[in-house]
Amino acid sequence: MMLMKDGVEAQMKVEQSPGVLILQEGSNSSLMCNCSTIITSVQWFQQNPGGPLIALFYMTSKPQEKGRLKSTISTKDRYSHLYIRDSQPGDSATYFCAVKHSALLTPAACTETRAEDLTQPPEGEQGP
DSSP states (O other), X not given: OEEEETTEEEEXXXXXXXXXXXXXXXXXXXXXXXXXXXXXXXXXXXXXXXXOEEEEEEESSSOEEETTEEEEEXXXXXXXXXXXXXXXXXXXXXXXXXXXXXXXXXXXXXXXXXXXXXXXOOTTOXXX
């Protein structure tokens, strides 16, 4: 996304980490969305394989919580966290953050999150 300020182009970067997150069922984790400039709001979305985008949170200042999900924002420090508590198989999805700076909405890289039973070896791998 290119921003214009006083006729000068500046690149606005939005990064989300980790890129892939594999959780053991019942564990807790978080995703982070970072922006290279001060932000005014953050949106978090979830998308199940083959499904539509589901809006989870829209935040401008205060933390929000929905069930086992919680999101925080720091507009000054240019980041937002999405926390997943007591992960369940239904949490397996791709999560997206989008940030707003002035009138611009910039999508970030996404995080694929899978909640799996890690007591079993991953597909294609043999146990000892």
